[in-house]
Amino acid sequence: MNNIIFGPVNSRRFGKSLGIDLSPNRKQCNFDCLYCELEPAKVIDRYSDIISIDKIIKSLKEVLKIEKDIDVLTITANGEPTLYPYLSELMDRIDNIKGDIKTLILSNGSTINSLRIQEALKKFDIVKLSLDCITESCLKKLDRAEKNISIEDIKRGMLEFKNSFKNPLIIEILFVKGINTKDSEIEGLNRFLEELNPTRVDIGTIDRPPAYRVEPLTYEELRDISLKFNHSLPIYIASRKKITVEPSNYTKEEIINTIKKRPLTEDDIELLFNKKSIDRFRNLLKEGEIKIKNSSGYNFFVINR
Numbered sequence: 298m299n300n301i302i303f304g305p306v307n308s309r310r311f312g313k314s315l316g317i318d319l320s321p322n323r324k325q326c327n328f329d330c331l332y333c334e335l336e337p338a339k340v341i342d343r344y345s346d347i348i349s350i351d352k353i354i355k356s357l358k359e360v361l362k363i364e365k366d367i368d369v370l371t372i373t374a375n376g377e378p379t380l381y382p383y384l385s386e387l388m389d390r391i392d393n394i395k396g397d398i399k400t401l402i403l404s405n406g407s408t409i410n411s412l413r414i415q416e417a418l419k420k421f422d423i424v425k426l427s428l429d430c431i432t433e434s435c436l437k438k439l440d441r442a443e444k445n446i447s448i449e450d451i452k453r454g455m456l457e458f459k460n461s462f463k464n465p466l467i468i469e470i471l472f473v474k475g476i477n478t479k480d481s482e483i484e485g486l487n488r489f490l491e492e493l494n495p496t497r498v499d500i501g502t503i504d505r506p507p508a509y510r511v512e513p514l515t516y517e518e519l520r521d522i523s524l525k526f527n528h529s530l531p532i533y534i535a536s537r538k539k540i541t542v543e544p545s546n547y548t549k550e551e552i553i554n555t556i557k558k559r560p561l562t563e564d565d566i567e568l569l570f571n572k573k574s575i576d577r578f579r580n581l582l583k584e585g586e587i588k589i590k591n592s593s594g595y596n597f598f599v600i601n602r
């Protein structure tokens with residue numbers, strides 16, 4: 298394996314995923330998030346350390362010769378992958394060799410207002426963009442964005458992109474205690490997401506040692522936050538900090554009421570419900586009171602109306 302291609306990693310959502318790092322030598326990012334897993338670094342607005350498309354394709358071909366059953370290629374970076382200047386051309390070249398393999402990009406969303414970036418992102422099967430904040434002050438404080446980046450541009454760009462992108466668009470929000478957890482921030486995010494109508498919203502918190510001194514939320518706190526969003530939004534609690542919760546007993550009515558407030562995922566059910574409640578839940582599913590709705594790789598359980 299070389300330093301550009303990493304993995305494969307098996308995930309329940311996407312199957313076997315191979316990562317492509319567009320900035321393998323050092324962090325190059327236009328954010329300096331308080332929660333970043335990489336070392337703090339000065340923000341940049343363009344890559345200065347650029348690997349050639351040929352080198353990336355050569356590395357990918359070598360690995361694909363060995364790894365035969367890859368389901369998805371995840372384009373990422375030590376930093377922000379959309380700052381890679383040849384993203385669009387790279388995707389064309391990847392398209393020529395990938396066969397049936399799907400492509401996914403993980404971006405911080407900062408460049409989405411650029412039409413050039415939107416055109417490049419349209420070449421992906423799945424696009425995942427971060428949106429931690431809805432106010433300028435939060436963006437500066439939590440994501441410590443480069444000075445020319447504004448939340449209004451990000452919002453405008455996301456709406457514009459969603460209008461023309463027909464594949465799944467996933468939004469990821471990372472919550473940090475006391476920073477983007479204020480009700481006003483969550484209400485603003487909720488209003489915007491209602492308008493954006495993404496395929497799915499992943500909410501999470503700090504899982505690994507962060508660059509700065511900031512605190513994660515517990516699973517219960519994330520769950521309380523998830524209930525503040527409109528229940529029509531498919532919210533997935535994507536956090537490894539789940540073990541703190543004890544599964545509880547839910548009656549049939551309690552199961553229905555919980556699902557009415559927020560569609561639940563298989564992970565939520567394993568975490569929240571004890572064995573008897575899981576049996577009750579399965580019966581509700583069999584009786585047709587609850588149905589499964591798939592949202593870009595995740596099954597959500599919703600009320601069958």
Ligand code: SF4
Nearest residue numbers: 326328329330333376
């Ligand atoms: S956008 Fe990602 S890489 Fe950049 S600072 Fe934030 S967490 Fe780190």
